[in-house]
Amino acid sequence: xxxxxxxxxxxxxxxxxxxxxxxxxxxxxxxxxxxxxxxxxxxxxxxxxxxxxxxxxxxxxxxxxxxxxxxxxxxxxxxxxxxxxxxxxxxxxxxxxxxxxxxxxxxxxxxxxxxxxxxxxxxxxxxxxxxxxxxxxxxxxxxxxxxxxxxxxxxxxxxxxxxxxxxxxxxxxxxxxxxxxxxxxxxxxxxxxxxxxxxxxxxxxxxxxxxxxxxxxxxxxxxxxxxxxxxxxxxxxxxxxxxxxxxxxxxxxxxxxxxxxxxxxxxxxxxxxxxxxxxxxxxxxxxxxxxxxxxxxxxxxxxxxxxxxxxxxxxxxxxxxxxxxxxxxxxxxxxxxxxxxxxxxxxxxxxxxxxxxxxxxx
Amino acid sequence: xxxxxxxxxxxxxxxxxxxxxxxxxxxxxxxxxxxxxxxxxxxxxxxxxxxxxxxxxxxxxxxxxxxxxxxxxxxxxxxxxxxxxxxxxxxxxxxxxxxxxxxxxxxxxxxxxxxxxxxxxxxxxxxxxxxxxxxxxxxxxxxxxxxxxxxxxxxxxxxxxxxxxxxxxxxxxxxxxxxxxxxxxxxxxxxxxxxxxxxxxxxxxxxxxxxxxxxxxxxxxxxxxxxxxxxxxxxxxxxxxxxxxxxxxxxxxxxxxxxxxxxxxxxxxxxxxxxxxxxxxxxxxxxxxxxxxxxxxxxxxxxxxx
Amino acid sequence: xxxxxxxxxxxxxxxxxxxxxxxxxxxxxxxxxxxxxxxxxxxxxxxxxxxxxxxxxxxxxxxxxxxxxxxxxxxxxxxxxxxxxxxxxxxxxxxxxxxxxxxxxxxxxxxxxxxxxxxxxxxxxxxxxxxxxxxxxxxxxxxxxxxxxxxxxxxxxxxxxxxxxxxxxxxxxxxxxxxxxxxxxxxxxxxxxxxxxxxxxxxxxxxxxxxxxxxxxxxxxxxxxxxxxxxxxxxxxxxxxxxxxxxxxxxxxxxxxxxxxxxxxxx
Numbered sequence: 001x002x003x004x005x006x007x008x009x010x011x012x013x014x015x016x017x018x019x020x021x022x023x024x025x026x027x028x029x030x031x032x033x034x035x036x037x038x039x040x041x042x043x044x045x046x047x048x049x050x051x052x053x054x055x056x057x058x059x060x061x062x063x064x065x066x067x068x069x070x071x072x073x074x075x076x077x078x079x080x081x082x083x084x085x086x087x088x089x090x091x092x093x094x095x096x097x098x099x100x101x102x103x104x105x106x107x108x109x110x111x112x113x114x115x116x117x118x119x120x121x122x123x124x125x126x127x128x129x130x131x132x133x134x135x136x137x138x139x140x141x142x143x144x145x146x147x148x149x150x151x152x153x154x155x156x157x158x159x160x161x162x163x164x165x166x167x168x169x170x171x172x173x174x175x176x177x178x179x180x181x182x183x184x185x186x187x188x189x190x191x192x193x194x195x196x197x198x199x200x201x202x203x204x205x206x207x208x209x210x211x212x213x214x215x216x217x218x219x220x221x222x223x224x225x226x227x228x229x230x231x232x233x234x235x236x237x238x239x240x241x242x243x244x245x246x247x248x249x250x251x252x253x254x255x256x257x258x259x260x261x262x263x264x265x266x267x268x269x270x271x272x273x274x275x276x277x278x279x280x281x282x283x284x285x286x287x288x289x290x291x292x293x294x295x296x297x298x299x300x301x302x303x304x305x306x307x308x309x310x311x312x313x314x315x316x317x318x319x320x321x322x323x324x325x326x327x328x329x330x331x332x333x334x335x336x337x338x339x340x341x342x343x344x345x346x347x348x349x350x351x352x353x354x355x356x357x358x359x360x361x362x
Numbered sequence: 363x364x365x366x367x368x369x370x371x372x373x374x375x376x377x378x379x380x381x382x383x384x385x386x387x388x389x390x391x392x393x394x395x396x397x398x399x400x401x402x403x404x405x406x407x408x409x410x411x412x413x414x415x416x417x418x419x420x421x422x423x424x425x426x427x428x429x430x431x432x433x434x435x436x437x438x439x440x441x442x443x444x445x446x447x448x449x450x451x452x453x454x455x456x457x458x459x460x461x462x463x464x465x466x467x468x469x470x471x472x473x474x475x476x477x478x479x480x481x482x483x484x485x486x487x488x489x490x491x492x493x494x495x496x497x498x499x500x501x502x503x504x505x506x507x508x509x510x511x512x513x514x515x516x517x518x519x520x521x522x523x524x525x526x527x528x529x530x531x532x533x534x535x536x537x538x539x540x541x542x543x544x545x546x547x548x549x550x551x552x553x554x555x556x557x558x559x560x561x562x563x564x565x566x567x568x569x570x571x572x573x574x575x576x577x578x579x580x581x582x583x584x585x586x587x588x589x590x591x592x593x594x595x596x597x598x599x600x601x602x603x604x605x606x607x608x609x610x611x612x613x614x615x616x617x618x619x620x621x622x623x624x625x626x627x628x629x630x631x632x633x634x635x636x637x638x639x640x641x642x643x644x645x646x647x648x649x650x651x652x653x654x655x656x657x658x659x660x661x662x663x664x665x666x667x668x
Numbered sequence: 669x670x671x672x673x674x675x676x677x678x679x680x681x682x683x684x685x686x687x688x689x690x691x692x693x694x695x696x697x698x699x700x701x702x703x704x705x706x707x708x709x710x711x712x713x714x715x716x717x718x719x720x721x722x723x724x725x726x727x728x729x730x731x732x733x734x735x736x737x738x739x740x741x742x743x744x745x746x747x748x749x750x751x752x753x754x755x756x757x758x759x760x761x762x763x764x765x766x767x768x769x770x771x772x773x774x775x776x777x778x779x780x781x782x783x784x785x786x787x788x789x790x791x792x793x794x795x796x797x798x799x800x801x802x803x804x805x806x807x808x809x810x811x812x813x814x815x816x817x818x819x820x821x822x823x824x825x826x827x828x829x830x831x832x833x834x835x836x837x838x839x840x841x842x843x844x845x846x847x848x849x850x851x852x853x854x855x856x857x858x859x860x861x862x863x864x865x866x867x868x869x870x871x872x873x874x875x876x877x878x879x880x881x882x883x884x885x886x887x888x889x890x891x892x893x894x895x896x897x898x899x900x901x902x903x904x905x906x907x908x909x910x911x912x913x914x915x916x917x918x919x920x921x922x923x924x925x926x927x928x929x930x931x932x933x934x935x
Contacts, residue, residue, distance in 0.1 A: 051837060052836075052837075053833055053836075053837075055386070072836065073833065073836040073837045074836045074837070074838075074839045074840055074841060075839075078837075079837055079838065080833075080834070080837045082830040082833065082834055083830070084828050084830050086828055086830040086831045086833065086834035088831060088834075088835075088849060088853075089827075089853075090852045090853060099835065099838050099840075099848070100837075100838030100839045100840070103838075103839050103840060103844070104839070144834075147834075147838065148837075148838075151838060151839065388761050388762055388763065389761070389762070389763035389764070391761055392757045392760075392761030392762065392763040392766065393757075393763060395753050395756050395757040395760075395761065396753065396754060396757035396758075396761075396766075396769055396770070396773075397753075398749075398750055398753045399750040399751070399753050399754040399773050399813055399817075400754075400769050400772065400773060402750060402809065402810070402813070403772050403773045403775070403776075403810070403813075404772070406788060406791075406806060406807075406809075406810055407772070407775065407776060407779075407784065407787070407810055408772065409791065410784075410787030410788050410790065410791040411783070411787045413787065413790055413791050413794070414783075414786060414787045414790060417790060466686065467686075469679060469682055469683070470682075470683050470686050470687075472679075473679055473680070473682075473683045474683075477676075477679075483922075483926065487918075487922050488687065489687065489690065491915065491918055492690050492691055492694045494864075494867050494868065494871065494914055494918055495694065495867070495871060495910070495911045495914035495915060495918070496694060496697075496871065496907055496910060496911040496914070497871050497872070497873055497887070498873055498887055498890055498891060498894075498907070499694070499697055499890075499904075499907035499908075499910070499911060500693050500694060502697065502894070502903075502907070503693035503694070503696050503697050504693055506696065506697065506700070506708045506709075507692075507693060507696065509709075511707075511709050512709065513696065513709070513710060516709065516710045516711075517710075520710075544689070544690070544693060547686075547690055548690075576672075576675075597778065598777075598778050601778050601779070601780060602778060602779070602780050602781065603780075604780055605779075605780020605781055605782040605783055605874075606780070606781075606782075606874075607782060607874075608873060608874065612894075622780070622782045625782055625786065626782060629786050629789060629790075629878070635790060638786060639786070639790075642782070642783055642786060645780075646780075646783060
């Protein structure tokens with residue numbers, strides 16, 4: 001079955017500069033899909049191409065089975081929540097939300113009903129007569145959402161909708177947005193540079209770098225099996241270790257790491273350890289390395305020395321030198337009250353599951 | 363339909379759609395939007411100026427224009443002592459007026475920018491308003507102020523500073539300079555203010571932190587950073603000033619006549635368009651050259667202050 | 669008193685003097701327009717309104733005023749329309765050659781007016797156009813457009829371009845967006861531009877002097893009257909009315925601009 005949004009071979013050039021592409025993706029109906037990447041990676045460009053604010057230089061975009069080429073924003077079944085919210089300051093909340101409905105000539109009764117419904121949906125009931133420039137950041141975001149949803153789009157596009165809010169409100173809105181999406185069941189496409197936002201809200205994420213999509217997968221898959229070093233580095237911390245031998249076996253691999261020993265793990269799809277050369281890179285997330293305390297035993301013991309420590313409240317981040325590895329690894333230690341601090345310079349024993357490793361192509 | 367046929371059709375369509383699809387790009391839209399005012403400026407400014415330049419190479423015989431190329435008008439414009447003197451005096455007046463206006467306006471612009479607080483807008487408004495109202499009346503006013511029985515002489519006599527009216531106030535170059543400097547004050551102030559606003563205040567704090575006193579901070583930081591504004595202010599006063607013929611006519615007397623009066627006369631009662639055109643073009647070229655020299659001089663000065 | 673506050677005191681005094689000298693010539697003539705004497709000099713001889721009353725029955729002045737009104741309204745209207753085009757292209761589009769093209773549009777701001785005047789005069793006469801109020805309007809448009817552009821560029825910069833995109837996104841057409849979003853948002857700048865350019869046109873003399881035919885505008889009429897010493901008090905009265913009118917219009921323009929700024933500032 002074709003997806004709600006089908007993107008094929010899309011490129012966007014500005015003058016001689018290729019800002020995007022070629023990229024391809026299929027986004028399903030009712031899916032919460034995120035475009036994640038650093039600034040300048042092309043994620044907003046792609047969103048604007050879907051919304052019809054720009055035309056792709058090459059390639060096609062289809063929404064709901066209909067090709068969108070040459071169709072401007074006002075004729076597309078998409079609506080957008082802008083980064084700046086773009087609330088019309090000369091109109092009040094009701095007029096803002098009713099802005100797009102006016103053209104549909106629904107009649108006063110129906111229009112009012114739909115506006116009220118949308119305002120209730122975003123918890124703004126009762127604020128209808130407030131002017132656009134008298135709203136707080138959170139309220140503006142809700143008006144922008146209501147204004148888009150009232151049009152009953154097939155796809156809602158959100159361009160960094162939470163980046164202007166403070167941390168507390170942002171976290172609250174993440175939960176609300178996800179809840180809203182489940183409730184109304186339409187496709188959401190979210191652009192964000194915040195990995196936690198993408199991981200916490202999305203069904204699937206497309207990670208983008210330099211105008212290309214590096215990986216499209218579920219949050220869990222992306223976090224556990226990043227397709228490249230770039231993806232791994234962008235989403236959370238990753239320790240990069242150098243292996244001596246590496247051998248592929250089916251969808252997995254086995255390798256020998258100096259100072260750690262023989263390990264195994266999964267291969268990202270399409271990667272070939274044989275192509276990695278003399279020093280293949282293996283990754284492991286910091287939280288998958290555990291400290292072996294005095295009196296405890298483990299199947300695998302990694303000996304190291306604490307080089308530095310950073311206290312973060314609920315966790316402490318330890319920087320550990322491992323014999324035989326050039327780069328220090330970082331280890332996340334959950335701070336239990338009463339547990340001893342490990343001073344800088346002391347030796348430490350670590351362990352990990354044998355399959356906690358992932359091969360890092362490129 | 364065979365494959366070759368399709369290919370031909372596709373390229374044909376692509377070519378036809380080329381212009382239309384260019385109009386849909388940002389650049390196309392930009393040019394399209396800009397075209398009405400741009401065409402207006404080209405038709406009514408660039409075109410006419412080119413015609414004037416062409417005219418300056420022609421000759422006039424009573425009412426008919428002889429279109430043969432000649433440098434005769436330029437020879438006359440640049441060698442006749444009367445025109446040469448007028449041009450020299452006009453340049454002198456324009457340069458002096460621009461320097462006086464900028465020097466007098468700079469402290470005011472500095473005051474508004476640094477101490478204007480939330481009243482900056484009101485200050486700017488108050489200072490620029492006289493510039494917009496009563497062009498002729500303001501010149502006339504200076505005539506009344508500087509005249510033999512004028513306001514200034516009356517006041518000076520009233521306070522017994524002088525016993526006889528000073529005759530040399532009106533109808534000379536000084537009167538022209540005073541009147542022009544007053545007319546263009548607001549125009550000089552705006553670019554100065556804008557450039558002062560752009561000076562990052564933390565740079566001055568950094569200079570103070572590194573041991574500079576107020577004067578040194580001004581000379582080493584504020585002045586070099588506002589140099590673009592100073593240059594803009596000088597140009598924006600000097601260039602239009604050369605073309606003013608009303609001020610010399612009303613307050614300049616015989617000694618205060620400027621080149622614009624001569625140009626005006628050639629398009630008025632003397633009715634020698636080609637000569638007038640040559641005078642106008644020469645004036646613009648010379649003013650352009652003097653402006654260029656001033657810019658180079660100021661940039662050189664700026665490099666000296668380090 | 670510290671050296672610093674003495675310095676501040678001197679500067680404040682200087683600024684006060686500067687502003688006083690700036691206004692003195694502008695406000696001096698209105699004083700004489702209420703003076704009983706026929707020559708503008710001190711001491712004043714007595715309050716009178718007769719010079720203003722003398723204007724009431726002056727039909728030549730009335731038709732000049734009518735001409736100025738016509739020219740001013742046309743110039744301000746068209747220059748604002750052209751200004752909207754230019755300001756929009758400058759603020760909302762990126763393209764090579766934009767700097768040169770907009771420089772050309774802004775050039776009349778610093779070109780000597782006499783150059784603009786004679787160039788236009790020669791061309792308009794050569795193509796066989798009669799000098800009339802139309803030719804004055806054409807000239808005034810040229811010098812008014814740069815001011816309109818300046819005012820409107822800040823108007824466009826004062827509102828978020830995604831407002832227009834949001835309108836398109838919500839199904840509105842290009843023209844609908846212009847009517848429902850762009851123009852309402854720009855309205856203060858449009859009003860401000862029209863008032864400022866009307867004031868400029870009303871006050872402009874050099875272009876009008878060259879380009880007018882048999883119908884003078886007010887400044888051209890005043891210029892003609894200056895030859896007659898006996899008419900001076902009436903000219904002063906007329907000039908004072910014009911200055912008052914300009915002040916009112918510029919103040920309204922400024923207030924409109926400020927209110928708009930306050931509105932976008934909270935956004």
